[in-house]
Amino acid sequence: MNVVLGVSGGIAAYKACILLRLLKESGHEVTVIPTEAALKFVGEATWEALSGRPVASGVFSDVSEVKHVRLGRAADLVVVAPATADLLARAAHGRADDLLTSTLLTATCPVVFAPAMHTEMWEHAATRANVAVLRERGNHVVEPDSGRLTGADTGPGRLPEPEAVFALLKGFLTSPARDLAGRRVLVTAGGTREPIDPVRFIGNHSSGRQGIALAAAAAARGADVTLIAAHIDAPLPAGVRVERAGTTGELHEATVKAAAEADAVVLAAAPADFTPKETSDRKIKRKGDLDLALTSTADIAAAVGRAKRPGQVLVVFAAETHDGPEHAKAKREAKGADLVVLNDVSGGAVFGRLENSVTVFDAAGPVAALAETSKELVADAVWDAVAARLPVGGRH
Template sequence: MTGPKVVLGVGAGIAAYKVCELLRRLTESGHSVKVVPTADALRFVGEPTWAALSGQPVQTGVWEDIADVPHVRIGQTADLVVVAPATANLLAKAAHGIADDLLTNTLLTARCPVVFAPAMHTEMWEHPATRANVALLRERGNIVVEPASGRLTGRDTGPGRLPDPAELFEVARRVLAGDPRDLVGRHVVVSAGGTREPIDPVRFIGNRSSGLQGYALARVAAARGAKVTLVAANTALPDPAGVSVVRVGSALEMREAVQSVAAAADVVVMAAAVADFRPSVFQGSKIKKTDKNETLPIELVKNPDILAELVTRRTPGQVIVGFAAETDDVLDHGRAKLARKGCDLLVVNQVGENLTFGAPDNAGVILAATGAEREIPRGSKDQLASAVWDEIAALLA
């Protein structure tokens, strides 16, 4: 393999088995991956598995192939080091420069970006010693991905779960692509997905939004160093690595969740497709079809305008971004909406059947309150997200 050289350090955690999927994604995308597990990590996943998936011999000790000086060369020649799972023990050693095995020696000699993906029980993750070690690593420029929240070993549940391997791969890919770290120290809120307005316990009024664009915005912001809160409505996507996810269903739930976190945020990006209307009455039981009800009128009432409310409540220096999905006269409607809402930026894109909603690609125009307009050609939703964050970063600066 002639692609970027990645060192995959594997810590001694039960989540090591998930890292096999991360390794597969790295190798299949053309990266040359050298796996460096700790000795205890091999108790969870054996050396033959790592060697077979990487196509390279696995080293664990500083005394192997000593003529090649592996404890120095592996780190020196790497383009990226990813440590997953990063146990509390590994984080402590890395933070304090302890080098008692091949992996920790590699971390000391690496001059490339280093990504740590912690995985441990909640009590260990929340311990003051671990939090201090994480803060120290981040202060030195390392990327420490926030763990996901969910089922842990045994019956325990809470923060400390290794993020989805596909999302960790996206972090690695974006770091190798050279994403700027211009959002470090910023807290951003992103909404995603489509709200559903219940008619009865079975039926609802909804839309085609998949949440892909909002998730891309959250993922790119996290890769650029931001603390990200994602308010997700009715999505079936894995949580982006390093992102705190709040799940909602209806527009009213979206409003409450966004407002609860927006006041402390530097940026709010409303990418969700929020229903403009909801049924005025919720039927507590399923509406039955009978011979008498050939038609079924449903009275709708207007939902709160979350974006406009955010603008009126904004804190000094806060950047607020809206999205406008239009089917025709896209720019005219977008410009009118920007003037009406009063946000800093409005991203306008055309939607329709098999267009934007649920699709892997997107195109749009970023309209600014200053009158500037930037057209983003069709490409991946990550590309559009990067363009949006470029404009936001310029406003923050």
């Protein structure tokens, strides 16, 4: 596919070199359009060597080819990484003062912005308004990572690692479906931990990989995604808003709050069903047997189901070791869910693995069955079922 990689003037421009290589190695033709400021960080020769194509930043080079129109029309995907506050402002206001912004105005394909800037700039009302305008027009604006910035500063505004950005782009490059554009979705992932004392806890083997795959797939299909991540054993996806939760109580509170604004809720996390009645603030010493009294945790799926709005789609997961189909069907009905995803975890299956075997049920019975396939393909099957049930015409 033909990809335009726009690079604006920030220190994170060096990461775009790695992203360019990943795109090229996956077989795509890539044209790099750096801004004049970007060339202060990474030179023209580097972009040409890595892309195998000539590079221009202004509209007055090779005028006869009308590049400022041709490049946008011919692209299957335009990605700007990094996208500075200045670039976002110019794009939002329809400026066409260089080759990159002109290309953005003529592109009819999906456009992805991966912002990178200092925290104060990212959180400024002007930048937030520009991001909102770009999203309203159907562009995909990736949520930046939080971490080390230029100098000693840390906070939100860091460009996600190239591998994470590339993983997001693969959804645009391999599947043209944008059936979740304009939708707000909530995904939960990972296992919770219930503390016994400062060093011990009750938990489970969930890696969070399926929930992460669901969040990444929804973002690639155009959704505005919130991922509430408990304890996970996989990299977080680019392009989603991430909240963290440690215990089932924390997950319950965050999920119920976020679900109120979501068009679709997919509860893929594995919350602990029990928590100690009492927690010690000191490490419990080993002195014979330990009697541990447990009490049930909050039922997150039931709480979301009770508050479910008309038109909102709720998906729950059922990880079972026996009587799977019967229990999954009962769980879907008891929680007020539209869909239930059953996976068999007997013998240590599924947890932590890259593959999954699932059956998706609605009220009438199975709607999809996948055996030993990637969790990314499972995610797409779930979103196919969700998209088919969302009301036509936007949010309700």
